[in-house]
Each structure stands twice: as structure tokens, then as C-alpha cells.
Amino acid sequence: xxxxxxxxxxxxxxxxxxxxxxxxxxxxxxxxxxxxxxxxxxxxxxxxxxxxxxxxxxxxxxxxxxxxxxxxxxxxxxxxxxxxxxxxxxxxxxxxxxxxxxxxxxxxxxxxxxxxxxxxxxxxxxxxxxxxxxxxxxxxxxxxxxxxxxxxxxxxxxxxxxxxxxxxxxxxxxxxxxxxxxxxxxxxxxxxxxxxxxxxxxxxxxxxxxxxxxxxxxxxxxxxxxxxxxxxxxxxxxxxxxxxxxxxxxxxxxxxxx
Amino acid sequence: xxxxxxxxxxxxxxxxxxxxxxxxxxxxxxxxxxxxxxxxxxxxxxxxxxxxxxxxxxxxxxxxxxxxxxxxxxxxxxxxxxxxxxxxxxxxxxxxxxxxxxxxxxxxxxxxxxxxxxxxxxxxxxxxxxxxxxxxxxxxxxxxxxxxxxxxxxxxxxxxxxxxxxxxxxxxxxxxxxxxxxxxxxxxxxxxxxxxxxxxxxxxxxxxxxxxxxxxxxxxxxxxxxxxxxxxxxxxxxxxxxxxxxxxxxxxxxxxxxxxxxxxxxxxxxxxxxxxxxxxxxxxxxxxxxxxxxxxxxxxxxxxxxxxxxxxxxxxxxxxxxxxxxxxxxxxxxxxxxxxxxxxxxxxxxxxxxxxxxxxxxxxxxxxxxxxxxxxxxxxxxxxxxxxxxxxxxxxxxxxxxxxxxxxxxxxxxxxxxxxxxxxxxxxxxxxxxxxxxxxxxxxxxxxxxxxxxxxxxxxxxxxxxxxxxxxxxxxxxxxxxxxxxxxxxxxxxxxxxxxxxxxxxxxxxxxxxxxxxxxxxxxxx
Numbered sequence: 001x002x003x004x005x006x007x008x009x010x011x012x013x014x015x016x017x018x019x020x021x022x023x024x025x026x027x028x029x030x031x032x033x034x035x036x037x038x039x040x041x042x043x044x045x046x047x048x049x050x051x052x053x054x055x056x057x058x059x060x061x062x063x064x065x066x067x068x069x070x071x072x073x074x075x076x077x078x079x080x081x082x083x084x085x086x087x088x089x090x091x092x093x094x095x096x097x098x099x100x101x102x103x104x105x106x107x108x109x110x111x112x113x114x115x116x117x118x119x120x121x122x123x124x125x126x127x128x129x130x131x132x133x134x135x136x137x138x139x140x141x142x143x144x145x146x147x148x149x150x151x152x153x154x155x156x157x158x159x160x161x162x163x164x165x166x167x168x169x170x171x172x173x174x175x176x177x178x179x180x181x182x183x184x185x186x187x188x189x190x191x192x193x194x195x196x197x198x199x200x201x202x203x204x205x206x207x208x209x210x211x212x213x214x215x216x217x218x219x220x221x222x223x224x225x226x227x228x229x230x231x232x233x234x235x236x237x238x239x240x241x242x243x244x245x246x247x248x249x250x251x252x253x254x255x256x257x258x
Numbered sequence: 259x260x261x262x263x264x265x266x267x268x269x270x271x272x273x274x275x276x277x278x279x280x281x282x283x284x285x286x287x288x289x290x291x292x293x294x295x296x297x298x299x300x301x302x303x304x305x306x307x308x309x310x311x312x313x314x315x316x317x318x319x320x321x322x323x324x325x326x327x328x329x330x331x332x333x334x335x336x337x338x339x340x341x342x343x344x345x346x347x348x349x350x351x352x353x354x355x356x357x358x359x360x361x362x363x364x365x366x367x368x369x370x371x372x373x374x375x376x377x378x379x380x381x382x383x384x385x386x387x388x389x390x391x392x393x394x395x396x397x398x399x400x401x402x403x404x405x406x407x408x409x410x411x412x413x414x415x416x417x418x419x420x421x422x423x424x425x426x427x428x429x430x431x432x433x434x435x436x437x438x439x440x441x442x443x444x445x446x447x448x449x450x451x452x453x454x455x456x457x458x459x460x461x462x463x464x465x466x467x468x469x470x471x472x473x474x475x476x477x478x479x480x481x482x483x484x485x486x487x488x489x490x491x492x493x494x495x496x497x498x499x500x501x502x503x504x505x506x507x508x509x510x511x512x513x514x515x516x517x518x519x520x521x522x523x524x525x526x527x528x529x530x531x532x533x534x535x536x537x538x539x540x541x542x543x544x545x546x547x548x549x550x551x552x553x554x555x556x557x558x559x560x561x562x563x564x565x566x567x568x569x570x571x572x573x574x575x576x577x578x579x580x581x582x583x584x585x586x587x588x589x590x591x592x593x594x595x596x597x598x599x600x601x602x603x604x605x606x607x608x609x610x611x612x613x614x615x616x617x618x619x620x621x622x623x624x625x626x627x628x629x630x631x632x633x634x635x636x637x638x639x640x641x642x643x644x645x646x647x648x649x650x651x652x653x654x655x656x657x658x659x660x661x662x663x664x665x666x667x668x669x670x671x672x673x674x675x676x677x678x679x680x681x682x683x684x685x686x687x688x689x690x691x692x693x694x695x696x697x698x699x700x701x702x703x704x705x706x707x708x709x710x711x712x713x714x715x716x717x718x719x720x721x722x723x724x725x726x727x728x729x730x731x732x733x734x735x736x737x738x739x740x741x742x743x744x745x746x747x748x749x750x751x752x753x754x755x756x757x758x759x760x761x762x763x764x765x766x767x768x769x770x771x772x773x774x775x776x777x778x779x780x781x782x783x784x
Binding site for chain 2: 014055070100149167
């Protein structure tokens, strides 16, 4: 059964255990500059605090709610689309979606074209520009942990239950229950966005104010091109056959040089 | 160009090899690009690291502790180095179970991270990720400025902690060496907070007597206010009990206010050019000195250019760092004396550094304030309020008043239990001493980290050292301190006089609006 994670934004207290767990489990390097940034700093940056060595980050937004000023913490990472655009755009199959949910990346297959980065609707992919043999980096949803029936590193350390791991269908039901009980915004971000994602967000403050891409399509992104891209092999082989035929036709009856 | 059609008529060996070679290349390329490879999770990048065992259980099993406490980047007292954090969860353990702060609010949080700045998380952090906000450089800068008079005060408990940073046994009394080290570092004047501890007893004791006699319309029991962590705790969780808090400032803030007024006047120093430093066993003191109310000198002198009463608070650990950085051989330093004027403390002042000490000191002087006679020797060894028990009670017989019931509490979870009782109407005490840290200041968030995790064994050794100083002291009652008599005669006139109120007393603010209080016991954070 496909797994997922539910992020209950109002339950986050901003302790950033999750991003430290990500660093520990994935052995990501610490960058002095990134380390000294606060959640407020990251919320002002265009890339949501995601870097090649920062696969997840906490962004703090100071908002108005019921004419009271409140702070909300939003965890950012790969959304793990149900039908990922990065996977469909990758011609070398370096990106793959596992049946358990994680969208994983195998660097040994990557040719470095960065089509995936262009394709991603949530802008979570980062390229290792500073490396001699660069790759693309993003959250892997702890694929090996999930395969071993363990929860992801970040959810395992969350002290408040703001991020919980489970079966996506169950989490979706839980999300809808919480929306009703707590008077949240009536939207599970990730239920339909980009055709649905493994990560689901619920919030009591508008998603637009926390830099969520709320204008995104609910159709899976690969479905826009699937119709005609499916014909690619036939067009290729067919076009080659036509050209070969024309060649033979044009040279019919001509004598070879020698 | 001529056509090549018909050129190859038969299959030569060369063309065969060409064909096989080409096919192999295509095959290798296809293979390399992953065509036909099964999808396996172990191909993913990352995932080879380490996490504490509690997080590696299959499924979503509950664990005893998860994650860590949130720390505001703007926290004036406490900082954390994420790179050193191993998510062991000890900070949450102490914050929630021992101090009852974390988890005692509803989610969502409003804006502020509820934190009383006590710093116990520092003492419990096994990897040293959490530490005090380092203000050492600000002090070095002031010391280097020849136009500034740098005045320093040292808390009762630093003298029995500092030695541990230099390899001495737990609880070693290094009072004289500490003074010598401070002079060597370049501090112009070295005062003892024990002096204002005695002054606190005079002010707080007078206030207590006034409350009991009904002269002051404030509720009983009176609660101590020397612990900034405890004060903030009341402001957060029990704002309705703020009137029970003594209006007397903490010894640190009294000393700070007097340094920029009394000392400046006596020694004819420009208060604007005084830089006031406090060496404390405490991180919450860093918060306290930044409170907007702690600006009495500026108000008293009517000069907005006078900086806050205490400019910088350094923890015991930071002082040790300064001494080490300056290359001072601490062990070989001579024993030196504090400067006069505000450098004399009594045995009653020094035991402020441990749980029960304020109470014992207060009882000695309350006896004197009520009866006009010296307290009996039994009050110099008030055993029921000594020791590491979280909640201690005693009844003291004072002639003319009868049995006065008192309570001594250390550790905020213990305080919470008693406060809940008080709210329910059970408060048979006249006076209560409450310290945020278990054991009191001697094991405060700013004290040296012991070689072992926080334990009552170490707390008892440090406390024993303080009681030993008291036992050997020539003067053991706050009201006998000659400098206290002098300051009342020369400057303050009397306890709770108008001037004393202005400089030595303060008010508190409710912080109940900063968060949503917990609705019920079941509503735990997790």
C-alpha cells in the first residue's frame, strides 16, 4: 500500500528536529551559512531553504489570523507526486517512483541534463553545481527505511505529531477529519495537486500566504504530454522507414561508382 | 555524389564485426541508462546515516521521547548548534518532566516559544549542542576601553562552581581566587552579590512582615522573586498569582541598580561610563537583565543615556572561558578580597545559592525584624529546608507570632503541583521560596557541566560547600551586615522607603496571552 506523510501545519512548534534527522540519516553536509539561517530567513528566500545538502527545511511565516498575529512553520521537501513529472521527463530513468510512495533518484543513471528540474512543479530539485561529478538532490522519503517497514526519519523524530507517517489513504481520511474538527482551511494540499502527492498538508491559515503553489493543476503533469509523447517511438521508427524508402526510391536504377 | 547502393553484395567478415560491435554498444548504453533494471529502494541517494535507536523501530511504535525542544533564534539566554544535536530527546525530557514547560501549552503556538530560560536543557544535553548565548566578547570589549569603569558582581553559587572548570573537585570553594582572576582580567571593581542577597532579605523580609500584619494589602503566602526563571514561569502559567510574588528585585538587579546610583555617587563615577557585569550560575539572568523594567538607574537619574542596570550577564562557564582565553593559571592565583562598599556578604547571603537558602536567611532576619532580638542558634541550621527534596515544609516558632509555616520548592514541575494546590485554596504557608532549577542556583543552567549527568550527589556536594561557608562565616544574619547598615544610613534610609521602592522593587507582567494554556491533562503535545 502506498505510504504518505501528513503535515498538520498548526501543530508544528518549529523545533526543526525533522531537518536535523534528515541530515543525520542521509549524512548531509553542514554548511556554515545555511546553519546560521533562521526559519524566518528561509521563508524570505526564493528556494524555500532547499539546497543540495538541505533536503528539507522549516520556513516561518508571520501571519494574521482572527486579527491576531501568529507564526506558522511550514516544512518543505519533495512532495513525492503520485505521477511525477521528474520521472516522466527523465530519459535515462534516473528517477523512479516506488510502489511504496517514494520518488527516488539513482545518480549512477543520471546524465546531468536537469530536465527533471525544469519539470518539477514544486521546485524542490537542486543541482550540485559545485561538484566535479554533480548530481540532482532531493528528499528520497527514506526509501530504505520505508521498504523496511520503518517510518521516515523526519516523522520519527517529530515531538508534537505535526508530521505523521502512514498509509496515504488513511492519512487522507485523517486529514479530512482534522479539517472538520479543527476548523482548518477546507483543502488537503496534495490530495489532488499535480495529480496527487504522497505528502499531504493541512492548515488553519491560507496556503497562499505560506508560498504553496495553490494555482497548480489537479491533472498529473505527465498527462499533458503523454498523448503525443506516447507516439514518439512510432514516429521515430516510422520516419526512419519513410526516409529509407525515399532513399531506395531515389537511387533506384543508378549504377554504383565502382 | 554517386550512390552506394549495391556496393555490398556479400557479408564480409569486416562488416559482420562492425554490426556486432554496434549492437553491443547500443546494448551497453541501454543497460547503463537503466532500461530493464528493476526499481529498488537501495539505489536511492542518502540513507546511510545514523539515528538514535528509539527512531529505528519498525512501524509507528511509540517511543519514550522524540525530538527536541524548540529554541527561538532570538532567545537571549540559550542557543543551539544543530550540527551537534543528535536528537536524543534529553532536552525535552527535562523541559517537560522536570521543569513542566514544554508540552504545557496547546497547539498551535501563537508566536512565542514558551521558555523560562532556566537552561536545564544545557545541563542535560549530552553532546553539548545547547549552550548559553556567549557574551564574552562584549565584556572583553568593555574591559579594553579605558574610558569605561567595568564593575562586576559574582553570585553566591559561582564561587563553589567555577573551580570545577579548572579540574578541582565538585563544590570546591574558590571565592578568593575568583576575585583575583576577575582583577587580573581587568575588572575595575569586584563586588559580591551576597551583599544584595542580604539586602534582598531586608526588603523581602520587611515586605513579608508588612503583608502578615496587614500593613500591605498583598496576599499571603508571599513568594520569592529572586529566580528569574521562576518569575517568568509565574508570568506565563499562573498570572493570577503574580500578587503573591514579592515585589523585591533579585539580588543581581538590586546590585546593578545600586552600582549605577549608590556606587557612582559615592565614588564619583559617571553612571554613563559604568559597564555593569554580573557573573551568574544562571542563563535566565541573561533574560532578566534585558527586561524593560530593569532600568532603574536610568529612571532614577532621569538620564536615558544610562544603560540598563546590568549590561551583561556571564555564566560561570563563560567566566571560566574568559580566564582560560586570557591564559590565567587559575589554580595558582592568590586569595583576594572583594572591594568594599558592596562587597561584604554574610553567611545568610551565601546560602542563597542553594535550595532552602533564601528561606533560611529570611527566617533568621524575620525573627530579628519581628522580635528585635537575635535569632537562636537553631535557626542557623534549619535542617527541614535543607536537602534536595523537591518540596520541603517547615514551621518556625517566632515569639509573638507563633508557628510560621514556610515552604521551599525547587524544580518547576514541583512548583506547578504546589501552585495548582494553591489555586485550589490550599496554601497554609506564610512564605514560600521557589527556585526553577532542581537544587537551586548551585546547579543552575549556567554552572559548569559536571562530568556526570545532573545528579543529587553533585548537588549535595555543592550545597554542602555553601553551608560550610555559612557555618564558618563571622556574620550569619543579613541584618548584621555592616555594609547593609551603611547603605540604609547613607542612601536608602530604610527598607521599603521611597528610594528603596524605586531602586530595589519591581513589577511583573502577565505573559498568559503569549500562548494558549493547556486545557486538560490528556491534551499532551504527543
